[in-house]
Amino acid sequence: MTQLKNDTFLRALMRQPTDYTPVWMMRQAGRYLPEYRESRKNAGSFMQLCTSPDFATEVTLQPLDRYPLIDAAILFSDILTVPDAMGLGLYFAEGEGPKFKRTLCEEDVIRNLAVPDMTSLQYVFDAVSQIRRALNGRVPLIGFSGSPWTLATYMVEGKGGTDFLTVKRMAYARPDLLHRILDITATTVTAYLNAQIAAGAQAVMIFDSWGGALAHNAYREFSLQYMEKILAGLKRENEGRIVPRIVFTKGGGLWLEAQAEIGADALGLDWTVDIGEARKRVGDKVALQGNLDPAILLSTPEAIEKEVATILASYGKGNGHVFNLGHGITQWTHPDNAAAMLEAVRKHSVQYHR
């Protein structure tokens, strides 16, 4: 494998010294970029972008080509590839977001749920390999998956971002059924991430996008313990180097202490948490990634620079911070405002690494 030219991101995740605070943006290959919209038009659909290694490689590299200050690439894919491979029939209704043809509600269907053969996800691993070749060592490549709880919300509700009443009813009335789903999903995600690592992913991230909807004790029972199980089953090293793992529960800022105990190297933070307070709470157990409100990128370069400086100052001196947004960049962001953020991170972070 090619020598990595910029390993700042990987070093920060392991809380090793770096010259500045590395940065990437969740959903950095996305609709705010005109070149992405062009690729999507050429591909014909979002699913075509995800399932074609050529297109996935093309869009993964677009933000890196535009912004030389980005320190990591992230595999272009969707968290719902996993339930799709589990047989639920993913589709995208125009203007409605992802949906599933089948949902998990009947007991016998849930009992028959099985870990899918990873060959059904080969297109993802092919994309990882192809992106690694295209990167040619510029920056590390992040692989990822949704958390079992987050994937289960889609599989039980049939869609995302709902009130979660169906899946929560199952959690309280039939916890045995939900645990069955989560258990199979955790085993699947473990195999999925290990295959991404084998194909060349140099760090992995688990997105627990809907963990914050759970009650505090239900979070531990239905989300956190399954992420812990996944981390315990992941290959720790590849190509002679540790593969750092990031866990991000959006809306989970109250539970950082518990998250810091499950074997992650870094925790993602959304914008509701003061990153300096978060650092005090987790101590030297994990690095932290975050946490600018993506809405700020809709304002002005001056306002962006001010908020970036505030976050960097709150984290303070020393290692273990990866700058990022607190959630995905919105499609309404002007690309120049993303550049303003990246420049502000570099400009203001060097002083904290002397």
Added chain:
Amino acid sequence: MTQLKNDTFLRALMRQPTDYTPVWMMRQAGRYLPEYRESRKNAGSFMQLCTSPDFATEVTLQPLDRYPLIDAAILFSDILTVPDAMGLGLYFAEGEGPKFKRTLCEEDVIRNLAVPDMTSLQYVFDAVSQIRRALNGRVPLIGFSGSPWTLATYMVEGKGGTDFLTVKRMAYARPDLLHRILDITATTVTAYLNAQIAAGAQAVMIFDSWGGALAHNAYREFSLQYMEKILAGLKRENEGRIVPRIVFTKGGGLWLEAQAEIGADALGLDWTVDIGEARKRVGDKVALQGNLDPAILLSTPEAIEKEVATILASYGKGNGHVFNLGHGITQWTHPDNAAAMLEAVRKHSVQYHR
């Protein structure tokens, strides 16, 4: 005024001794009750229910008539009566939730925004008086308002539950305009709650339903300081008794320490917080109200009783807890499950008050 027969709720809010933990349910007069659905049909629309003191009185009392274990009534109304009185033109599109005809985006419109005459909200104060007469001292009556930030999200976005990108863009790009809106709204809410108190509200609650969408520092600047301003302007006593104030920021569990400093007597908690930990964090500064996940009421009486007992045990011995849901009861709740919750609170709470 008639002597109050059951003041357990008011005493708990002031952290005074009680024989058991009092309980009420957010949105207790609501669609899960067949008698409410009948009233709404008779009224013709949700707005008719809100604007007619007769209908508002009828539905406010329905949960009390059905459930003798409820310790407080809450005015039946909507948080959007205030922006409606401010001239934004509230309407309810069938199946779509509340919307406004006009939104606040133009600078001159915002500069011309004014505190409305309270006579435009007289129907609310008439409802308060009429409900007090109908209650005849059974339990105390809670008045309420939305927080300035929460009302501003509707006034700027035109509707609720969005991604808040428009109002957040204003917060970061033109904070002067948003502060102008929040300032006028806070003055309006102060007058609105004082008029409810004068009409007979025996406690008041500020619902900051969307405060949790803000970044931690933006929450202080755009939501918390305006709630503090309101509390400072509220009449403290009426009818020879203190009028307790409850502040509830949904999704604000990370910021309880700051909330405890603004002059509230009690803080509302959603289900993401462990109430025992919350109690340690706020000390003896405030009482706590919450925090069962309303989704649990969709399960079984056994599961409900177990979770109720867990919350009561977490709070532990002593005063200062008002049991409630962590958010409004859902329309899919079977009325018997609400009864199971109320009975469990009484059954399991007495031991903590000996």
